Structure formats: structure tokens, C-alpha cells
Amino acid sequence: MHPSAPTTPHTPTEDAQAFLLSTALCGFSLVMLTHLGLITGQTAGLAVLLSYMTGWAFGVVFFVINLPFYVLAWLRMGPRFTIKSFIAVAMLSGFTALLPNHIVFATLHPIVGALLAGSMAGLSLMVLFRHGASLGGIGVLALYLQDKSGFRAGWTQLIFDAILFACAFFVIGGTFLAYSLMGAIVTNLIIAVNHRPDRYTGR
16 A cells, blocks of 8 residues: 555444454463463563462453553553553453363464464454554554654564563473463564554554
8 A cells, every 4th residue: 555545444343343353362372372381472471471470360460561551552652542452451351361261272282382372462463453452561662663763563572572581481491481482483473574664554
């Protein structure tokens, strides 16, 4: 699409469909990861790590961690983006609480689970980004930097993930960390390659 070409905003129905799809898909990816004892990247990864360390439910930790980032989102990205992101975070928190009651894995290899979960997370974030939302936290900062400087959102998230995974080594160990890293790389590559300021971003 040419940069000057007019765009049509998504309708509320289109947003609702996208939010249901993306948060359910991301929720399923988190169920896979936590079943295997792995982590993911970004703010969700921090929440998973804290849930392992404290025993608190992921959904609660994830929701609370995101609260400070809504201030930045409101000031820098606007109320529309902030409200959409708040809704997406709340929906993901809900799905991660509900899905484990309906999904049981008889066999799930860590490498397969990590790669599939990473792919689903990347695709779900792409859907949210293109509907003018994120899953809060580092995603807000990543999108803000991309909008203002052109620095791709995926690279910002990769830097955050590097710090997160360094800390996770002391919690889940080297083998599980390696599996987790595979999934996080897939997630960030999907975003870095596909979510670019010179391509469709949505609103």
C-alpha cells in the first residue's frame, strides 16, 4: 500500500473478532509453555517467571504488571490504543485462567511445544498490532519506539527478552531456557519481519 493511500479503520465487529482470535491463540500458547515449565518473552514472559517463583496465578500477575504501562500508552499512544490494549490484556488473563480447565496434553515434546507456542504468540501479536492494540507492557514501548524512530518493534522486544532470559536461567535451568529461547526467537522474528512502518499496520 502506498504511504499516502487512504485507509479504512476497523469496525468494532472486526476488532472484536480479532481480539477473540488473538487472545485465545496467545492464551493457548501460554498453556503449552507453562505445561512444559518454559517461559516466553516480553511482559508475558516476566509474568510467567514471577508466577513460577511465587505460585501466583499468571493472569493476576500479568494484569497487575501491565498497570503502570497504561500511563505511557495513554500519554504517548492515545486513549484508543490504551483502551484496546487494556481489553486485550484482560481477555488474555481470562483465557489463561479458563483454558487449562479444558485442555490436557498427553504428549508434548518441549521443542515442538516451544516452536508452536512461539509461532502462535507471534501471529496473535501481529493481529493485535494491526488492530491498534498490544498486550501492554514492553509491547507498548516497542510500538512507541517504532512509531517515533522507525526502530522495529521486534528488535526492542528482543533486547528485553535477552535480559529476561538471563534472569530465567537461575529459575528454570539451562535446558528449559534453551527450549524457551527457541520459541521467543520465533515470536520476535515473526514480528520483526512482518510488522514494519512501511507496511500495513492497521488502526
